[in-house]
């Protein structure tokens with residue numbers, strides 16, 4: 498009898514976490530490493546949010562809460578969906594989990610059966626396919642193209658849908674490409690979805706607030722209200738509110754699904770951290786102006802990274818609308834050889850040799866299901882983004 502369950506054969510440790518850990522180890526060993534692998538803002542959680550958490554502790558908000566969130570947080574989420582997305586949910590249609598990741602995990606495990614297909618546009622966030630596979634489902638990746646700025650085209654969506662399609666997992670702005678869909682681009686996709694009533698839509702809006710140049714964020718059920726009854730609109734406080742460590746994510750959706758997510762949570766982690774929930778109430782209800790201030794900095798770094806990467810030999814980098822990632826193609830360096838004589842056959846080789854030669858940690862595109870490319874997170878000091886891009890230029894220039 499084997500120690501581990503069959504389900505464990507269907508998942509792998511997160512590639513992004515693995516690379517961040519490797520960069521941390523090299524740094525600890527004294528190497529000069531710039532890590533552009535982590536998916537979290539380098540800004541501090543705002544003080545008003547921290548203060549709300551401290552107050553919650555002092556007020557004795559330290560006990561078990563309702564499994565799927567305190568009423569005050571559900572009310573703040575209901576108000577957020579109304580205010581920012583024009584979506585009307587009742588508190589019974591809201592669930593709160595330990596990060597957006599738990600909400601996604603619960604939603605998929607609660608709904609996916611063996612044989613169910615889940616469409617995931619590639620490049621995709623690393624956790625989607627593993628969670629689907631853990632649940633027993635079949636991943637249907639749909640590759641996007643650099644020429645389309647890595648956005649899913651309606652024809653490609655249509656072609657991927659079958660009678661077995663259970664979910665489309667949609668993510669705008671995207672991790673890892675930063676691509677965000679305009680209202681017209683979203684409309685083209687929702688027009689396809691309207692024709693296929695068996696398909697549920699899981700929209701991961703985690704990077705909603707991180708958009709630049711006046712881009713207007715939209716979410717599927719807002720653009721096409723007839724999809725409301727089969728859409729789970731997922732979001733969280735991790736990225737925009739700089740609260741990755743606090744672990745609060747949430748979703749609004751059909752009551753039956755929300756209830757099932759809560760049942761699953763009641764048999765695993767129970768309620769998300771009580772203090773973090775109070776902090777999230779303040780995040781959603783409190784001042785929002787710091788988001789625009791942070792975005793100014795992110796935009797400057799995006800522009801810097803895109804411009805410098807496009808000057809690196811063999812690299813092509815589209816300019817994305819949002820998130821804090823860029824996703825350059827490294828097709829032009831595949832087949833070349835490093836100064837040390839190592840052949841670059843894949844994007845993983847590129848990332849490995851770049852880390853070795855120049856101490857720059859990036860994540861290879863094949864981890865996100867579309868290569869040869871790599872992901873850079875520019876949620877790190879501007880001077881480090883600049884220095885890392887200089888090193889990438891030097892590394893690419895040294896390849897023969």
Ligand SMILES: Cc1ncc(COP(=O)(O)O)c(C=O)c1O
Nearest residue numbers: 536596597598622672733735746
């Ligand atoms: C696209 C996307 N969805 C969900 C998550 C999960 O967020 P959380 O930290 O709230 O679990 C992340 C985090 O990296 C993400 O990039």
